Amino acid sequence: MNKKTKTVIVTDKINGKAIILAGGKGTRLWPLSREDHPKQFVEFKDGLSLFQLTIERLLPCFSPKDIFIVSHESYKFTVLNQIQLLPGVKNAIKNLLKENIILEPVPKNTLPAIMLSLKYIESRTILNENELICVLPSDHIIEPVNDFEKCIRQAETLTEQDKIIVFGVKPTFPKEGYGYILLKRKFGAGYLVDTFVEKPSIQKAKLLIKKGGLWNSGIFCFNKKTFLGELAACSPSSYKYYQYTYDEFCRNFENIVADSIDYGIMQKTKNAALIKFNLKWSDLGSWDSYLQFYTNGKGNFTIGDAEFFDSKNCFAYSDNRLVCFLGVNDVMAIDAADSLLIVKRGCSDNVKELVSAINKKGLQHTKTGSTVYRPWGYYTVLHEQDNYKVKEIGVYPQKTLSLQKHKYRSEHWNVVEGKIDIYIGNTKKQIQKNESVFVPQNAKHRIHNPTDKIAKVIEVQIGSYVGEDDIVRYTTYK
Structure with missing residues (x-):
């Protein structure tokens, strides 16, 4: 008599959940990034947006049913359409991704967004207390993808030891818009965290780099048990809302204090660990960081048509016009259909203030484009x-x-x-x-x-x- 054999399905996917944060506005990348179409949805590389590249990066690591996207109601159809337009992805996978879209009632920064995502996941499936949860922004660029997956798997080993994992990047220059992390000592595949310093001055950033400080990539891994324990200890005013049912939580969402996971938990916790990102990373948070990623800060660079005459370290972005530089250094020109931004290198973090000034004049150029x-x-x-x-x-x-x-x-x-x-x-x-x-x-x-x-x-x-x-x-x- 033949013995019945049990079919075993082998998968190399990570056993966990990935949460993509896709609700930000990205005002520093104006005029490409607009209020109704922020930077994560703007086409940046090979015809794909940063949001689409984030999904592509996760699909080899996680099952599509375990990839969740949290965004704002106003971006619902943009998220749906960008999923639909993913090249080379089967419709069955696209449909699974579409089913996992979570919409914030109001924008409240990253900590409430993560809480909402966990409540949503719990309302639909069993979320094991020790299961890996990876939270990452939708507006980063990371290369190569294979090295990214290796880092996530290293982080998984540390979450099993009840740590909240952050990924650190070796700074290439002092930048005041980033968070910095100082380390204690080696711990398994990573390091124990000593101190978080959020958005220091340039002078303090230089000192932190001399001490071996790393940039905070804004990508986190943890399990549910550890996250909720740290949420209760570090942000009890937010944790009380987590006791509600999912529907009650949504109804009370606007009452939760707007806070980032960096300020709400990571700067207070004693259970933080770090995995080094030994790869190419940028949050493309400004035009300077965009140029730094592609050129390492040196040489002329263009996306679109440009000519550089007697000009050094310049950058042009233009969809349909020829941009020419003559006798200038360290200048960036970003040409959109209805707006042209000329900015000196090193000053692009101030685009946020420029956008605010444009808004005060009642102009619509920061809200919608052509x-x-x-x-x-x-x-x-x-x-x-x-x-x-x-x-x-x-x-x-x-x-x-x-x-x-x-x-x-x-x-x-x-x-x-x-x-x-x-x-x-x-x-x-x-x-x-x-x-x-x-x-x-x-x-x-x-x-x-x-x-x-x-x-x-x-x-x-x-x-x-x-x-x-x-x-x-x-x-x-x-």
């Missing part, structure tokens, strides 16, 4: 006059715009990439690249992308009024 993102995709205004407007419209896979009409304008659509289904009145027509269709004034219409790739349309509006509020909607988007 590209506006919608649940179904985006549109970019290419040109506009009183009686006509030209747009590029991008419709994400399987998305549908609302059924609508316009009182004051007609529209002409020309497909330049992919194909779309057009509904005009009672007729349906499919058009593809190099084909066009006319939409008369006052005709009900909608666009649907039936494919798994983005479709792009050039829309020409002509009429007595071409404002965005000339829309009568009959159904919503899908």
Whole structure:
């Protein structure tokens, strides 16, 4: 008689949960980063955003069902769409990621966001007290990915000894916007932490570096038991809310004090340990750190078209214009469609104050750009006059715009990439690249992308009024 054999599924995934923090605004990377489309969602490398690169970095390490994304309600559809547009990722994996989106009722910084994530996970599955939990921002760039995974596995061995693990990076220059960590002694695969110093002055940062201080990467690993124990000890006013059910916790979320895990726990705990990040890391928190990551602070560097004449250590970012430098050193030029930033190297941390000053004047340049993102995709205004407007419209896979009409304008659509289904009145027509269709004034219409790739349309509006509020909607988007 043949013996029944038990099937064993072998996996090299980490047994734990990963939480991606994706709710920040990233004002120091203006004018690319805007309030409605912050830096983690901006395309930075190989056509991918930092958020998408973060997911790609985690997928080899964690099962997709164990990767959770916490963001703000206003970024919900951006998160969904960026997951959908991940290249080379199966739809089944994308669907698992979409099911794990957690939305903050209000932004409250990293500590409440982590608490919300844990409550959410507990409400959906069993969260073992000793299971690894990795918390990481969505706006970092880390290379190579294989070395990142090795560091996470090293951290796992220390969480088993009831430590909260932070990852330290060897500083390449003194920077006052970072947190610094001084070490005690070797401890297993890492080190015990002596002191956290959050955002010191340049002078103090230099002293910390001389003492062997490391940058705080902002990535943490711990288990539930240790985190809750430290939360109770270090931040009891926040911990009391953790006793609520998930629904009660959400209802009371706005009452929790806004705090970071750095200030709320890490500067107070006696149970911190560190793993060294012996890899290439940057939080791209400013244009200076962006340039430092790619050039090590030396030489000219460009993304887009630029020419450098008798100029040193300059940086250009431009999507569609040639940027030329002549006889200048240490200058950065970041060119967006509606704004141009010229900043001296070493001063880009002050962009945050510049953004605040622009906001006080009531200008919208920090809030939205020429590209506006919608649940179904985006549109970019290419040109506009009183009686006509030209747009590029991008419709994400399987998305549908609302059924609508316009009182004051007609529209002409020309497909330049992919194909779309057009509904005009009672007729349906499919058009593809190099084909066009006319939409008369006052005709009900909608666009649907039936494919798994983005479709792009050039829309020409002509009429007595071409404002965005000339829309009568009959159904919503899908």
